[in-house]
Amino acid sequence: MLREGHDVSCLDEDPESHARLEVGLDKSWEDLGGQFTVGAGLETEALEAAGIERADVFIASTDGDNTNIIIAQIAQRRYEVPTVIARVLDPLRAEWYQRQGLNTVCPTRVAIDMLEGAVRESAGRDGTPGNTPTAA
Amino acid sequence: MYIIVVGAGKVGWNLARELLDKGHEVTLIESDRRRYLTVEQELEHNVSYGDASELWVLERAGIQRADMVIAVTGDDEDNMLICQVAKEKYLVNQIIARVNNPRNRQHFDLLGVKPSVSATDLILRLLEHEVPEYGLVHLLDLQEEQLEIIEMLLGKDSSVTGRRVGDLQMPEGSLLISVLRAGKGFVPTADTVLEEGDEILAVLDPGKEEDLKVLFGPGNGNGSGT
Numbered sequence: 001m002l003r004e005g006h007d008v009s010c011l012d013e014d015p016e017s018h019a020r021l022e023v024g025l026d027k028s029w030e031d032l033g034g035q036f037t038v039g040a041g042l043e044t045e046a047l048e049a050a051g052i053e054r055a056d057v058f059i060a061s062t063d064g065d066n067t068n069i070i071i072a073q074i075a076q077r078r079y080e081v082p083t084v085i086a087r088v089l090d091p092l093r094a095e096w097y098q099r100q101g102l103n104t105v106c107p108t109r110v111a112i113d114m115l116e117g118a119v120r121e122s123a124g125r126d127g128t129p130g131n132t133p134t135a136a
Numbered sequence: 137m138y139i140i141v142v143g144a145g146k147v148g149w150n151l152a153r154e155l156l157d158k159g160h161e162v163t164l165i166e167s168d169r170r171r172y173l174t175v176e177q178e179l180e181h182n183v184s185y186g187d188a189s190e191l192w193v194l195e196r197a198g199i200q201r202a203d204m205v206i207a208v209t210g211d212d213e214d215n216m217l218i219c220q221v222a223k224e225k226y227l228v229n230q231i232i233a234r235v236n237n238p239r240n241r242q243h244f245d246l247l248g249v250k251p252s253v254s255a256t257d258l259i260l261r262l263l264e265h266e267v268p269e270y271g272l273v274h275l276l277d278l279q280e281e282q283l284e285i286i287e288m289l290l291g292k293d294s295s296v297t298g299r300r301v302g303d304l305q306m307p308e309g310s311l312l313i314s315v316l317r318a319g320k321g322f323v324p325t326a327d328t329v330l331e332e333g334d335e336i337l338a339v340l341d342p343g344k345e346e347d348l349k350v351l352f353g354p355g356n357g358n359g360s361g362t
Contacts, residue, residue, distance in 0.1 A: 042212070042240055066189050066213040070243065077246055092191045096225060 009035035011050040041071040061087040142188040143209035144175045163197045208234040219249045293354035302326030309341035
């Protein structure tokens with residue numbers, strides 16, 4: 001997103017994760033215009049330090065489904081960020097919150113669809129109709 | 137009543153036991169396998185193993201017919217999510233959530249997860265009650281109704297001792313409702329004269345505490361409140 005010219009601000013509890021942002025970059029994250037804040041997503045001070053109040057888009061993609069769902073709702077309701085997206089691994093939770101008006105992305109669902117597609121494709125190549133394995 | 141308790145830590149386990157003793161039907165849900173096995177030895181079929189933020193675990197526990205869901209895990213996000221889902225998806229009548237970090241209470245309120253209970257806040261209340269330096273003690277907060285009831289001890293340097301209640305200029309939005317003197321409480325009249333050692337109870341709009349502290353506190357000879 002930074003390369004495309006957007007202003008990107010990352011918030012993470014772990015100061016070390018800053019190094020990961022710079023993998024493959026020839027300049028530092030900050031020199032390229034990025035922002036990095038250390039803090040927890042539930043702390044309003046941290047969110048505000050990361051600039052949530054002027055954000056056009058907010059993405060919650062920590063490794064915890066519940067954390068993402070809660071923080072995304074805070075971004076939506078408290079800070080009224082126009083576009084909010086939450087990463088939710090559990091398909092059931094992702095589906096229900098999506099229906100409640102929260103934009104969720106479910107990597108599990110995406111992976112299942114891709115795997116199913118790959119299985120169908122290879123079954124088709126074998127040319128054994130009627131013997132198509134059903135994806136689990 | 138059928139009550140689902142989520143989280144079998146010290147709070148959840150003891151709560152489930154008390155509720156069972158009172159004759160309620162209880163399912164306690166715990167996601168840690170070892171903890172589950174420990175608690176199951178005592179509570180047997182009343183404990184269920186699983187992550188209650190997964191909807192099928194809640195459904196297996198019969199959330200559709202639950203009268204109350206109490207989320208007391210050590211994780212605030214989990215407690216918020218479980219109560220939100222219970223209330224909005226499964227239309228459970230009554231929810232109660234535990235707040236681990238008092239700074240998160242605003243998020244519980246934002247998501248409509250009420251009432252929420254914070255041990256830190258409870259201890260703080262007790263502390264206010266036990267340590268008189270705090271001056272003013274919150275007895276009751278009626279958040280919805282926007283009212284609170286407070287208690288104040290009139291020390292020897294209080295500016296209102298020896299004065300008639302009728303002469304006090306109580307801040308707007310506050311009312312003196314009772315005086316406790318020598319272990320007895322009574323409703324003051326305009327002619328009641330306040331004494332050192334009196335404990336007064338007042339009902340007030342939120343945010344009027346400071347005005348009241350100024351009026352009843354030390355110094356301030358005229359008691360005008362400003």
